[in-house]
Each structure stands twice: as C-alpha cells, then as structure tokens.
Amino acid sequence: MNKACVCSKVRNISSSFHILIMMSVESCKSITDEVLKGLSGGKHIYRTLELGDYDKGFPELLPQLTASTLSREVFARQFHELAKHQDLIQTLVCEDRGTGRVVGTIRFFVEPKYIHNGGSVLHFEDLVVDNACRGHGIGTALVKIVALISQKRGCYKCLADARKELLPFYEKACLLYTSPSPRD
Numbered sequence: 001m002n003k004a005c006v007c008s009k010v011r012n013i014s015s016s017f018h019i020l021i022m023m024s025v026e027s028c029k030s031i032t033d034e035v036l037k038g039l040s041g042g043k044h045i046y047r048t049l050e051l052g053d054y055d056k057g058f059p060e061l062l063p064q065l066t067a068s069t070l071s072r073e074v075f076a077r078q079f080h081e082l083a084k085h086q087d088l089i090q091t092l093v094c095e096d097r098g099t100g101r102v103v104g105t106i107r108f109f110v111e112p113k114y115i116h117n118g119g120s121v122l123h124f125e126d127l128v129v130d131n132a133c134r135g136h137g138i139g140t141a142l143v144k145i146v147a148l149i150s151q152k153r154g155c156y157k158c159l160a161d162a163r164k165e166l167l168p169f170y171e172k173a174c175l176l177y178t179s180p181s182p183r184d
Contacts, residue, residue, distance in 0.1 A: 043098065044138065046145055049091035049105070051079055057101040057130075058093065065128035088112075092145060094129070094138050104129040106142040110153060122150035122158045139169065 049058070054075045062068035082089050087110075094104035108124040124146045129139045143160075150158040162170065 043096065044103070044141075045095045045097055046141065047093060047095065049079070049093050051076065053093060053095075053102050056095065057103070058105065061102060061105055061128050061130060062126075064131055065126060091126075092142060094142060096133070101130075103133040104138040104142055106146055108146050108149070110155065116156050119156040120153065122146065122153065122155040124158070124160045127160070143170075 054070075054072055059070040059075065062070060082091070089107070089109040091105060091107045093102045095101065096103050105126065105128055106124055107126040108122055111121045111123060113119055113121060124143070127139060127142060129142075147158050
C-alpha cells in the first residue's frame with residue numbers, strides 16, 4: 001500500500017461498495033501543493049459550482065454518471081437551494097482552461113455527528129469526468145481535493161458509495177484499501 005494512504009476500508013453493500021478514505025497529513029500537504037499548482041499540469045481549474053456552469057456543460061456530464069436530464073429551471077432552483085447550505089453541501093467542478101467547459105464534478109456533504117465528541121463525516125458522491133477527458137487524473141484530483149477539505153474541516157472520516165466496477169479507479173489512485181472488516 002502506498003505510504004500516502006494511512007488506512008482505508010471497503011464494505012460490501014449489495015452491488016455497491018462503501019469506501020472509507022483516510023490520508024496521512026503528509027499526503028494532504030502534497031495535495032495542497034498540487035492544488036496551488038493548478039493540478040493536471042495547469043490545464044484545469046478546480047472550483048465550486050457556479051450558476052453559469054449550466055452553459056459550460058455541467059448538465060451534459062450527469063447522464064455520463066446515471067440517467068439524468070436537467071432543465072435550466074431545475075438547475076437554478078437546486079443551485080439556489082443548495083447555496084443556502086454551503087457550509088455543509090458543495091459541488092466542485094473541474095473546468096478546462098482551454099475550452100471553458102466543465103469536464104468533471106463531485107458533490108460532497110458534511111454530516112455533523114453526536115459521536116466522536118461531535119465530530120463530522122464527509123460523504124462524497126456524484127463523481128463524474130467527461131468520457132473524453134478520462135484517464136488524465138481529473139477524477140483522482142477531485143477526490144483528493146475532497147479528502148483535503150475533509151481533513152481541513154476536521155472530519156474523522158471521508159466516505160463514498162461506489163459501484164463495484166469503479167473499485168480499480170479508487171485502488172489505482174491509492175484511495176482505498178480493501179479490508180475484510182465489516183466495521184469502520
């Protein structure tokens with residue numbers, strides 16, 4: 001296992017897997033350096049979702065994840081509703097600097113808990129990279145940014161549910177280690 005990964009566990013839940021990501025402080029420092037350098041060779045900008053992203057290809061990404069249609073009205077309504085909860089729910093995007101198109105996205109939310117002395121858990125979902133841009137580190141960068149946010153917010157764990165066929169992505173990025181333990 002790569003030294004950047006301190007501990008990660010996977011729990012089988014029917015056809016999907018529950019992924020726990022934990023990264024060392026050293027690996028989070030290197031992620032900060034990557035973020036400052038623009039990641040992916042400076043070809044991409046990683047930022048929060050903006051209302052104008054509807055016209056930059058955000059709705060076209062979602063059907064590459066699951067059956068989805070998103071009208072401008074529904075997008076605007078959801079955008080404004082979620083903006084009220086920015087402290088707990090955010091959507092990040094990867095924008096291609098050359099084309100101005102949104103080529104990747106990930107959504108996360110922070111769950112305040114009663115356990116762990118009132119700690120929090122960060123959950124991420126809806127990770128998708130445009131088919132034409134896969135294999136260039138965009139998905140890995142988005143997940144690592146979320147892991148960094150989780151660490152900076154003091155979350156005691158960072159979780160995602162993923163389909164079985166996506167496990168190689170998380171393993172290649174050293175974002176999970178399969179454990180036989182059914183408990184976190």
